[in-house]
Amino acid sequence: MSGFLQLEDLSKQFDGVVAVDHLSLTLQKGEMLALLGPSGSGKTTTLRLLAGFEVPDAGRVIVEQDDVTGVEPVARRFGMVFQHYALFPHLNVGQNVAFGLESLGVRGEELARRVAAALGLVDLAGFEHRRIGQLSGGQQQRVALARALGPEPRVLLLDEPLSNLDPALRERTRRELRELIHRVGITTVFVTHEQDEAFDLGDRVAVLRAGRLEQVGTPEDLYALPANEFVAEFVGRSSSIGVTVLGPGERGMRVGVEGVEWELTDGATPRLPPGPALMVVRPEALRLLQPAPGAIVGQVTQRRFIGTASLFTILTDGGATLEVSGPPRSVSPGDRVGVMPSRRAGGGIHLFPSRPK
């Protein structure tokens, strides 16, 4: 399969620390890919390999069938928005945006026109003569975007583009950013460590851990069909509990958990051989009821209100901690409750081979 932008088996070490480990990804033209992962997982390094600021130890970067692995950043025509924007403080807004266009030899009227167009794109028309220091954080972010988009790069790279904005602004800017990038139709890779951001902005999301690609897919896929325990736990809320796989039943997989037997109707659950396994559960895939046969029994230790529902933390008698969502005031801390799979669990319960000790 050949896409617009391909990362082929990229690897990069720093003094023996593996930052990126045999990473392969393919993007279609106009696609927006989020790189998501915990701190130190190699997101920034991947982006810098794409931009050409780092040279991979192995692997290739291909754009439009064109191998750019050894091409200097200057010649790559990849636009980049830096985490702290890296706007040139001694140039005004217009000069910043003009900088990349001048590299392409654009001059005079044409230059002014294209600078104005780029600024118009980010809703900063007429800001040409403002000084960088006079702009708000959100405006600086947009200038950085206009500057990167001005030369019409082949690929747009964004390193935690919203991390420098305060939370209230972040949501709005995220929406604007999504609209803008879709309007421009540019192939985009962006780094984030926030799942909300990845899900909201990315057409697809690539989850990294320790430099390795754990899974790549649409947000829906990642949530409903996590490839492994790490993805299941990292993406979305979940809690996990040790179980014993008993074998297939009439409607689904039968598991033994804390002395009771559940039959998981969930089609997503991969078939595992009988034996110990780890069950990862979304809060909405469980429900609370009175202690009853067939339910795991435990005590409510915490209640957190999150708008339409509450999240209850249950310490089971077997010593596991489960997070279960339910109607806001159904139970209170201290109550003894039973936990059962909810009837419409669709995609919320996953079985994985148990962790090697």
Place this chain on the structure above:
Amino acid sequence: MTSVANRAAATGWVLLIFLAWLIAYPLVLVLIEGFRGSHGWTLEYVNLFLQRRNEAQALWGSLWISVVTVALAAVIGVPLAYLFWRYDFPGRRLLGGLVALPAVLPPLVGVIAFLFLYGESGFTSLLVQWLFRLEEPPWRLQGAAAILLVHAYSMYVYFYLFTRAGLASLDGAVFEAAASLGAGRWRTLRRVVFPLLYPALGGGALLTFMTSLASFSAPYIFGGGFRVMTTQIVATRLNGDDQLAMIETTSLTLLALVALWLLRGAREAENPAGGRKGVPPALVPVRSRWLRLALMLLGWVLALVLLLPHLTLLLVSFVPAGTWTTEPLPPAYTWRNYLTLIEDPVRARPLLNSLWLATAATVAAVGIALVAGILSVRRRVLGRTAIQGLLALPWAVPGTVFAIALATAFSVREPLAGRFILVGTLWLLPLAYLVRNLPITSRAVVAGLRALDPSLEEAAASLGAARWRTLRRVTLPLLRPALVAGSSLAFVTAFGDFVTSIMLYTYDTRPISLEILSSLRQSDVGVAAAYGVVLMAVSAAVFAVGADQGSAG
């Protein structure tokens, strides 16, 4: 007003009056004396000054030497800093440190090292003479060219250090942003890096200009017939034309103040982005093998050239008196010169003198700077601008000027006018060192206090610590790096001082620098060099301690 605030205000006034008396008053007296003849006010000396061609020439000499020095120092220092602090290649660290070495060479020591190295009877000259069997020395190290050579060697360090600091304060992503926008190396340098370094370069230019304007050792030893204002003043005073010397002094002061005013932007310039975000730029590894090799080679050649004066001094310090005449290398070596410094009480005296003078001046300067700093940064007393301005003044005014000013102010006994006879006593020289040290120490203290979060002191107070305890347990320990850095710089300056010493010393306070000069006059080069080595070694050691402690905060 509380009693605490009252006390601070009172201390502030006392300090202000003291500083005005010590720093501003002598300068005012110099200004006045130039207009006073035996029969009252007169313009006689101003006219004399304006009529003599050599006065204008000396002033002009000071000016153009300083301008050219700035240019030379920039041309050497900026590329070096860029090379060593932007690119990475084997040996970079060591070489990058060596390049800053001329900073530990006190001006007079640097000058005599150059004399031994490049002078008409120095190593290179003798070598050339011997190689080509010449009758005469191939060149004479004299005049403006010689002064510029020494200046360029000793002052490029300012540009080097300022550029280095400027580079380190940039956001590394700026380089990458330029590259991702398609700007090549030159365009990035011209459009992005240089403009961002302007404040740092301005700072380097100002410091170089002021240092060069005040430079005395190089023109004194190498000037020959070529006079700059500092040497002119000393010559005029030696002639006994005291009033004319006052006018000259005033003219040099005015030149310095005008330069400071013209370049004031350089001192005030701040990072336009208001501080760095992001991370400092990473060094760019040089990948090409040949380029790495070439850079390494260049680095070592450079290091050798820069080290030559130090090595020369060391070598000459082992030469027995009268044994080295025309051979390219001295024929005999001995420890004698060093032993003399220790054993001969007359020879040892200047060492001890310089030690106690510099120590006393530094301790006093740190004390005054601390009180002034706390009063003006923390207590924000009335008149704090004046206090800090007075403390900074000796930086802008050449050492020669202050020497004359102090010698003038304290040559008569008029207690009511605040004048006492200190000329010819032990006290004048340490006082002069103190004045010259005040800008260094007070700048360090103020910078240290500004960087110190006041809430730390407030926290101590809220924990019930009394004012003194807060000062002793919180403020001073946290200020230590700044204090150590400032006082080591001050000590080294005073320890190697020549400019003020030559005008104010007495037999009992004669410092090392004067002894170097007199040994040189008696053709006792070995002893002169040995003094130089001691001066250099102590300066380097104190610097090293300062840098070490200063960074360990």
